[in-house]
Amino acid sequence: MTQPGKKVCFMTGATGRLGSEIALSVAGQGYTIFFTWHASEPKAEELLEKIRWVSPESEMVHCSTSSAKEIQAAFAAFLKRFDRLDLLIASASNFYATPLPDVSEEEWDSLVDTNLKGTFFTMQEASRIMQKQPFTSRIITMADISADLVWKNFAPYTVAKAGVVHLTKVFAKTFAPNILVNAIAPGTVTLNPGKDMDSEEEMVARIPLRRLGDPLDIVKTVLFLLESDYITGQVITVDGGRMLS
Numbered sequence: 001m002t003q004p005g006k007k008v009c010f011m012t013g014a015t016g017r018l019g020s021e022i023a024l025s026v027a028g029q030g031y032t033i034f035f036t037w038h039a040s041e042p043k044a045e046e047l048l049e050k051i052r053w054v055s056p057e058s059e060m061v062h063c064s065t066s067s068a069k070e071i072q073a074a075f076a077a078f079l080k081r082f083d084r085l086d087l088l089i090a091s092a093s094n095f096y097a098t099p100l101p102d103v104s105e106e107e108w109d110s111l112v113d114t115n116l117k118g119t120f121f122t123m124q125e126a127s128r129i130m131q132k133q134p135f136t137s138r139i140i141t142m143a144d145i146s147a148d149l150v151w152k153n154f155a156p157y158t159v160a161k162a163g164v165v166h167l168t169k170v171f172a173k174t175f176a177p178n179i180l181v182n183a184i185a186p187g188t189v190t191l192n193p194g195k196d197m198d199s200e201e202e203m204v205a206r207i208p209l210r211r212l213g214d215p216l217d218i219v220k221t222v223l224f225l226l227e228s229d230y231i232t233g234q235v236i237t238v239d240g241g242r243m244l245s
């Protein structure tokens with residue numbers, strides 16, 4: 001069991017480009033991190049080593065968040081090791097273009113299961129633990145500004161992220177006042193070589209603040225939500241003003 005009083009965070013998608021920066025920063029705030037990895041074992045091992053420099057009791061477990069059974073198994077492993085859960089960060093995601101009208105069932109299932117179903121079952125397992133605790137805990141989901149835009153080549157992904165926004169509100173209302181549940185909706189922070197339909201110049205031209213986001217912009221928002229006691233059911237958009245254009 002963890003040191004008395006030490007906060008514990010369960011995180012999916014911690015090996016991601018934003019995910020790893022978030023995990024390291026949350027560890028730096030004094031949290032023990034229990035994170036899942038899926039395909040990136042070497043990255044996961046490297047991340048765990050770095051996290052343990054500041055948070056030595058941290059752990060990782062393999063889990064595909066597109067499977068409810070694997071999520072339940074990951075939480076069972078978590079509960080063998082830890083007796084409290086202060087924070088869930090649900091960040092696991094996959095992303096690629098799926099132009100209409102040629103979206104396959106496999107592509108739909110992969111994008112919706114990873115981005116939406118996985119987020120739902122992760123939130124459900126976390127809230128089961130959190131609702132019984134005599135202190136406030138937090139859930140942060142990772143949405144995307146595309147949940148509110150019409151991106152014609154990304155229908156399954158954007159529908160899944162719109163679902164994440166709705167789940168965030170449902171969980172916030174259901175589990176208030178014990179659990180504060182909020183989403184972060186980044187604009188474009190990292191580029192996806194071979195997957196983005198527009199060039200970097202085209203993307204930057206649409207952003208009033210004239211730059212892509214930096215992972216630190218997202219990290220700062222996570223840290224803000226960790227300190228906030230009176231915000232729940234909200235989506236914090238971090239997009240350099242992209243939604244204004």
Ligand SMILES: NC(=O)c1ccc[n+]([C@@H]2O[C@H](COP(=O)([O-])OP(=O)(O)OC[C@H]3O[C@@H](n4cnc5c(N)ncnc54)[C@H](OP(=O)(O)O)[C@@H]3O)[C@@H](O)[C@H]2O)c1
Nearest residue numbers: 013015016017018019038039040064065092093142189190
């Ligand atoms: N980066 C951006 O510019 C941006 C913009 C808008 C929204 N977002 C959202 O912000 C969040 C973090 O983004 P990111 O850049 O860190 O993402 P990323 O670099 O694409 O990383 C994706 C993460 O999800 C995990 N993952 C993928 N499929 C999985 C599965 N089936 N089961 C379990 N884990 C799985 C990956 O784990 P493995 O590597 O171990 O497979 C990895 O940790 C995501 O939800 C993303 O949609 C990001």
